[in-house]
Amino acid sequence: MNTSSTADIAFLLLCYFLMTTTMGSQTGLSRRLPPMPDKDQKVEDQKVNRRNIIQVRINSSDNIFAGSDPIDVSQIKDKIKEFLTNPTDDPNLPEKEVIEIEGYGDCPVSKGVISLQNDRGTSYQAYIAVQNELVKAVNELREEFSRKNYSKPFNQLDEDQQSIVKKAVPQYISEAEPKEVTRRR
Numbered sequence: 001m002n003t004s005s006t007a008d009i010a011f012l013l014l015c016y017f018l019m020t021t022t023m024g025s026q027t028g029l030s031r032r033l034p035p036m037p038d039k040d041q042k043v044e045d046q047k048v049n050r051r052n053i054i055q056v057r058i059n060s061s062d063n064i065f066a067g068s069d070p071i072d073v074s075q076i077k078d079k080i081k082e083f084l085t086n087p088t089d090d091p092n093l094p095e096k097e098v099i100e101i102e103g104y105g106d107c108p109v110s111k112g113v114i115s116l117q118n119d120r121g122t123s124y125q126a127y128i129a130v131q132n133e134l135v136k137a138v139n140e141l142r143e144e145f146s147r148k149n150y151s152k153p154f155n156q157l158d159e160d161q162q163s164i165v166k167k168a169v170p171q172y173i174s175e176a177e178p179k180e181v182t183r184r185r
Contacts, residue, residue, distance in 0.1 A: 052094040052111045054083045058130055060121030073129050080137035084112045084169075104149075104164045117176040138171045145169050 056076070057065045064071050066079050086093035094112035101107050114134055118127055139154075142165050146154040150161055157165065 049095065049111070051092055053113050053115050054080070055115045055117065056080075056130060056134070057116075058118040058122045058126050060119040062123055062126035064126070064130060073126070073133060076130060076133035077137040077140070080114060080134060081141060083114075084110045084137070084141060086110065086112075099167075101164055101167045103160060104168070107168045109168060109170065113172045113174055115174045115176060118178050120178045122178070134173055135171070138169065142166070142169045 054067055055065075059065075064073060064076065066076060071079060083093055086096065094110050096108040096110055098106050098108050116130065116134065118130075143154050145168055146152060146157055146161075146165050149165075150157055154162065154165060
């Protein structure tokens with residue numbers, strides 16, 4: 001029995017399926033790393049006012065702490081929004097600095113920095129959930145600024161307007177190196 005044409009058909013089917021199927025693209029966290037410093041550049045410690053930093057920590061049991069308070073993942077977004085906006089000018093929350101944004105004018109901008117630290121035993125699920133809430137808080141603040149000043153959602157703004165909103169509501173998330181809080185013997 002001659003099966004040479006069957007092999008040809010199988011090869012053509014294989015080629016067809018390879019060309020028409022799409023491979024799943026892997027997605028990750030969208031982060032822009034700072035540029036590499038020059039070799040000759042001196043390292044300077046930047047002094048940041050303690051009130052301008054909120055520490056978000058996740059321990060090995062996936063318990064989350066914002067500052068010294070235990071917090072549920074569903075509460076992080078609101079806590080961060082309150083921290084960054086400081087609506088009551090609380091002296092324990094971040095300062096605001098009035099800066100001139102080209103194309104907009106003078107704007108009070110929060111000096112708030114979110115410091116995220118996790119334990120080496122933290123689950124990826126908890127880590128990603130916290131990351132999502134932190135970014136969601138900043139995105140909601142940008143959306144509110146956009147609607148208030150341009151009467152449009154952030155994603156419908158042109159590139160220059162989006163740049164203005166990003167300068168008015170910056171995203172400063174600092175990730176500290178994971179620590180091993182609970183050691184196993």
